[in-house]
Amino acid sequence: MAVNSPLPVAADLKPVAGIDIGYAEAGIKKPNRKDVLVMKLAEGATVAGVFTKNRFCAAPVQVSKANLEAVRAGGKPIRALVVNTGNANAGTGEPGLQNARATCAEAARLLGIDAQQVLPFSTGVILEPLPLQKIVAGLPAAVQNLKADNWFNAAEAIMTTDTQPKAASLTTTIGGHAVTLTGISKGAGMIKPNMATMLGYVAFDARVAQPVLDDLVKYAADRSFNCITIDGDTSTNDSFMLMATGAGTLVIDKAEGADYEALRDAVTGISTHLAQQIIRDGEGATKFITIAVEQGRDVEECRKIAYAIAHSPLVKTAFFASDPNLGRILAAIGYAGVDDLDTTKLDLYLDDVWVARAGGRNPDYKEEDGQRVMKQAEIVVRVLLGRGDADATVWTCDLSHDYVSINADYRS
């Protein structure tokens, strides 16, 4: 089902020195599927993350944020991450927080570290109590099979409505040091920035100071996971974590210089790849759409317009139908909330086809040209605002019958 997204191959996912991965089948929602994941980090590793801005942010998100804050305040470093699927532990109040902390405590006990050194993550149904006992019962098996080359299993263990696991790996040389980066992600609906109901984890084997990693994770998120949307629903649990294991020879102490920039670009590259995989596997997706808004006054207005297009059910169903009903794109631009937009300066392209010129239909535009592009599996919508030099890009997918089926059947 996923659009031009080949299944990752386990052998291509390189172990990252300093991180071991284990998983278990704990039967949280359904039997016989991996649903608990443990990632164990070497001493000296640093961890940074960005989280959902949803006011109903889930209990594990609250605990993860607090534990990361404790590190910044001088506490012991993070040494493990625990992820469960099948239940989001969101909208669960104080008992939810207790369950998230109890998960950390049990993982810490098994690993011989402090509970505060564990970050918990959950994904699944909201508003239902976390089945803590099942997770606790599953953790020993996950800890027992901890090993370096479990990345493919990790990608499978965090899936919910995903049709395929999402993972990427790359090796590069920075300042003469070999660096390996491997990451996984999940998410298929409830995808929108800040954050994109997704979980994303990228590890690499350089040693990076905490403040530098904090900057780096925001930089990469803003150019990858915060540029995707499937349905505009921002989840309660979205998290993107960057883990620098410190097991390699590259050391980065400050957020500047050629080595930092090379690492930053590598991290952003792999994050973008993981984010785009989420869209390619979007619920019911049959098309991968890039929306580029250019010549804006500022990035903010470009993003507003890009998201208005990306979220319009009418635009999305037109893409699904391969119907060049492109007036719907103009309508979405018009209601995007850019109040002083001068539509007479606006041009619209569909790939190389010039559809609208100066706010109206391009006299040279031919329906069959639009039709040709709309039939493609990958389409670029380009909007030129003619009022500045800012730009923004958003990736999204179409809205199909399968989206409705998947979300109407999700819990059944």
Added chain:
Amino acid sequence: MAVNSPLPVAADLKPVAGIDIGYAEAGIKKPNRKDVLVMKLAEGATVAGVFTKNRFCAAPVQVSKANLEAVRAGGKPIRALVVNTGNANAGTGEPGLQNARATCAEAARLLGIDAQQVLPFSTGVILEPLPLQKIVAGLPAAVQNLKADNWFNAAEAIMTTDTQPKAASLTTTIGGHAVTLTGISKGAGMIKPNMATMLGYVAFDARVAQPVLDDLVKYAADRSFNCITIDGDTSTNDSFMLMATGAGTLVIDKAEGADYEALRDAVTGISTHLAQQIIRDGEGATKFITIAVEQGRDVEECRKIAYAIAHSPLVKTAFFASDPNLGRILAAIGYAGVDDLDTTKLDLYLDDVWVARAGGRNPDYKEEDGQRVMKQAEIVVRVLLGRGDADATVWTCDLSHDYVSINADYRS
């Protein structure tokens, strides 16, 4: 298909003294269907309207606004409205404006008035040139069959993807004067406030001063057409027009007093009925959902939250599936953009069922109770924010397979 919305009966739609209606089959997009409507007003009538805030507002909207402005500046009164379906005349640039003006000129010629005394309206596909010649050819037939009891035909003539005509009529007595109000509306997708891709026309036979009618149309729109949403897409053509024919005996000169309030409430009542009919006939709708947000600090934040719920594809598909996956409602509340929302003060009800209490699942909530309500065709979602005494209500529908089918096939 429409949810609990009986077909209006032609005999129930009372003529309003001072307005005659004619229609034609001009073959604008498809043959053998009514697609041109003319409404002719008596001397002494006043007209006021509210229009889409879409920056790509259509050519006829621009012309209608200009012609209404001319009246306020001392010009001759509006005497006729012309509506065509099958083409929105939006995204059509300067030629579109010329076509809208030419439509007015031709109607004016046939009716013996000035072009500026005519308001044009269009609905249909965006970004395609208006087939002016077909409209011009159709207008004489529409003018020829002008008569008082054509309201049912008028409701049919403005339909696009509507599955049924929408109309309402009521008579009342205000200050001892009999007043008749009759209205029609259309719209089924691209429905969201400011305005709700719809066309709405309400006429009544009182005489109302222009400034009073200007206030009245805003008051009624804010409580009716601006409280509905189907898919969050705001059209380029939305218009809601209020016509006071002046042919009756009631005269209202100022926006205060018992008579004014009685008229205001009657107009708001019929407008709400017409707006709700649009939702009941929403594209693919199988459920009619009322979202009431209460105890907010101000109306603005209540509306933000109500619309976030109403626009969430995940919430809408859960309603379609009759699945009490109510955590999706909490998630939508959480990302609605009310940044300082304290979720621990929030309660959620589904009809009479108390689902969430103090931001978490109500310990007494039972899935079967949620299930029972979700199976109904009409559902009330009540959100109590616990931080003030403002409230807002929005009406919406679910997201079904048929929505996708209708919008994927709209032009084919």
